[in-house]
Amino acid sequence: MDVREEIREKNKDFPGQIIEAPGGGIIAGTFQDIVNWARSNSLWPLTFATSCCGIEMMSVASSKYDFSRFGFEVARATPRQADVIIIAGTIVNKMAPVLKRLYDQMADPKYVIAMGACAISGGPFFYNTYSVVKGADHVIPVDVYIPGCPPRPEALLHALISLQEKIKSGLTREQGINEKLLYDKG
Amino acid sequence: MTKDELKESINIALPTAVFDETGEWLNVQVEATEWKAMAQWLRNSVLQMDYLFCLTCIDWKTHLTVVYHLTSTSHRIPIVIKIKLDRQQPQVETVSDIWRTAEFHEREVFELFGVQFLHHPDLRRLILTDDFEGFPLRKDFEDPVNMVKL
Numbered sequence: 001m002d003v004r005e006e007i008r009e010k011n012k013d014f015p016g017q018i019i020e021a022p023g024g025g026i027i028a029g030t031f032q033d034i035v036n037w038a039r040s041n042s043l044w045p046l047t048f049a050t051s052c053c054g055i056e057m058m059s060v061a062s063s064k065y066d067f068s069r070f071g072f073e074v075a076r077a078t079p080r081q082a083d084v085i086i087i088a089g090t091i092v093n094k095m096a097p098v099l100k101r102l103y104d105q106m107a108d109p110k111y112v113i114a115m116g117a118c119a120i121s122g123g124p125f126f127y128n129t130y131s132v133v134k135g136a137d138h139v140i141p142v143d144v145y146i147p148g149c150p151p152r153p154e155a156l157l158h159a160l161i162s163l164q165e166k167i168k169s170g171l172t173r174e175q176g177i178n179e180k181l182l183y184d185k186g
Numbered sequence: 187m188t189k190d191e192l193k194e195s196i197n198i199a200l201p202t203a204v205f206d207e208t209g210e211w212l213n214v215q216v217e218a219t220e221w222k223a224m225a226q227w228l229r230n231s232v233l234q235m236d237y238l239f240c241l242t243c244i245d246w247k248t249h250l251t252v253v254y255h256l257t258s259t260s261h262r263i264p265i266v267i268k269i270k271l272d273r274q275q276p277q278v279e280t281v282s283d284i285w286r287t288a289e290f291h292e293r294e295v296f297e298l299f300g301v302q303f304l305h306h307p308d309l310r311r312l313i314l315t316d317d318f319e320g321f322p323l324r325k326d327f328e329d330p331v332n333m334v335k336l
Binding site (some may be wrong): 093094128129130131132134 | 313315322327329332333334336
């Protein structure tokens with residue numbers, strides 16, 4: 001079985017197992033798994049778009065694709081209430097400090113999706129210029145990349161679900177750092 | 187008003203103007219020293235060129251050309267003015283007192299091509315950062331940090 005399918009299979013149900021007992025059942029699972037499960041199903045994206053990918057993102061938010069079906073319920077206009085930032089568009093040198101600041105203002109745990117060619121590598125058209133940052137990961141760490149120019153709404157949905165699976169498996173950068181901190185403390 | 191009538195009236199007002207009619211619109215080549223008076227005349231004469239809808243610049247490597255696109259909201263006939271400038275010291279009179287929109291357009295041409303607009307009320311950079319060096323839309327602009335030389 002392919003690794004992604006394995007992860008998907010593992011994360012299909014609520015984490016933990018049900019122990020049948022008289023008068024009902026008891027669910028047993030690690031606390032971390034339950035926290036990750038809860039977090040992954042309520043990711044609030046930040047309203048942040050710098051070019052045409054933003055239009056695609058709006059389309060995914062609309063009723064035709066509707067990412068709230070997967071828990072990306074409410075797009076927040078403030079980074080302090082957002083969990084995930086979808087970098088939808090070109091980041092230019094003047095925008096880079098703003099993006100960094102938005103990322104810093106987001107509450108932990110926070111996740112980043114780089115949507116489209118511009119956010120991944122500077123883009124198919126404007127990369128060889130004085131003004132464009134060659135990939136948003138020069139500024140902030142990215143969890144999921146979506147190729148495309150712009151990516152189809154289905155691709156964004158796929159990326160959002162991939163992020164959820166990554167969180168459920170405890171594989172995002174944030175979770176890695178937290179685990180390392182715990183490990184270092186002994 | 188037709189293109190020929192436009193050409194004729196400009197020819198009377200400014201005999202030194204050079205015309206080029208290959209494009210859709212009438213192109214007029216004007217000397218930098220004559221431009222300010224010409225602009226005043228275009229705005230206030232019967233032509234009533236009251237709308238500057240584009241102001242840009244071209245780097246030909248040997249010289250720079252500032253391009254003004256004008257039209258009249260009463261006659262609806264567009265005209266293109268081209269002014270050849272020295273690349274080492276590009277200077278031309280501002281038209282921001284005639285068409286207010288030129289104020290920002292001239293600031294943009296100033297920062298991207300390094301054209302000095304004389305008597306401009308506020309010739310600062312518009313979009314680039316204050317510490318930016320060089321004129322990025324010139325053909326010989328080099329930025330080894332951000333650009334691969336092709």
